[in-house]
Amino acid sequence: MYTYEYPRPALTVDCIIFGLGENSLKVLLIERADEPFKGMWALPGGFVDMDETIDDAARRELEEETGIKGMFMEQLYTFGDVNRDPRGRVVSVAYYALVNLSEYNVKPGSDARRAEWHEVNQLPPLAFDHALIFETALKRLKGKVRYQPIGFELLPEKFALSQLQRVYELILNKELDKRNFRKKILGMGLLIELPERQKGVSHRAAKLYKFDKAKYRQLEAEGFMFEI
Missing domain, CATH: 3.90.79.10 (Nucleoside Triphosphate Pyrophosphohydrolase)
Known part of the structure; x- marks a missing residue:
């Protein structure tokens, strides 16, 4: 042995x-x-x-x-x-x-x-x-x-940009500039704008979006770099 x-x-x-x-x-x-x-x-x-x-x-x-x-x-x-x-x-x-x-x-x-x-x-x-x-x-x-869109996995299928920003603020433990965040995230072309708004909220209902996973996979294969 x-x-x-x-x-x-x-x-x-x-x-x-x-x-x-x-x-x-x-x-x-x-x-x-x-x-x-x-x-x-x-x-x-x-x-x-x-x-x-x-x-x-x-x-x-x-x-x-x-x-x-x-x-x-x-x-x-x-x-x-x-x-x-x-x-x-x-x-x-x-x-x-x-x-x-x-x-x-x-x-x-x-x-x-x-x-x-x-x-x-x-x-x-x-x-x-x-x-x-x-x-x-x-x-x-x-x-x-x-550098990876893991934040979207923590949201419902349809979400407002304010919800997405809050996910990043909680993880990074800091406030993000609303205008810059929205400009950057929308500029990536990875969100699908929906003909719907939030329901049951006390504030003004915001537009809803979906994360386009198929487009992200396609862009990633072409060398696209996700960055917040």
């Missing part, structure tokens, strides 16, 4: 799930039920089983600890600081996603006391090196939303 000459580190996954609410950007955390760091808040995650892929492990751990399943997550980065886990040599592969809060109900699972959304600007102390993982994911998200 073959034996490895070198010791093998353990492998874990961590999931950074950003949720967009009406007035804030949040991240999903679990309260740890076991040591180490029992009672502290952490990102959902856990050890990779010997018979599963890393992607499968991320989906399984997210479902086990928060009840969320079927979500697409993108691989973020691998964290391998020697002393990042007091249990021994552990390397973690982090995944992240951006979702609409209204579409997901979270519930604590196997080794989590609680699973809750926390505002990104008011996070409690986090276990392990999860503060570093979170900051890395937030930086990636703020960069990606500027």
Whole structure:
């Protein structure tokens, strides 16, 4: 039987799930039920089983600890600081996603006391090196939303320009000039103006638009660069 000459580190996954609410950007955390760091808040995650892929492990751990399943997550980065886990040599592969809060109900699972959304600007102390993982994911998200049209995925099929601008302001955590934002987004030619206006609003009803996914894919293939 073959034996490895070198010791093998353990492998874990961590999931950074950003949720967009009406007035804030949040991240999903679990309260740890076991040591180490029992009672502290952490990102959902856990050890990779010997018979599963890393992607499968991320989906399984997210479902086990928060009840969320079927979500697409993108691989973020691998964290391998020697002393990042007091249990021994552990390397973690982090995944992240951006979702609409209204579409997901979270519930604590196997080794989590609680699973809750926390505002990104008011996070409690986090276990392990999860503060570093979170900051890395937030930086990636703020960069990606500027050069890929992921913001449209958080809106209803028909939306007003003010709703779209609000999505970007919440993610980037800053106010955007209304005139410049509208000029830039309309100038891309990726929105379909609809013969409809908002309904059931207290203010003046705004025009509604749709994101033209087919046109974006065509332009992207031709070298078009989306940029906010």
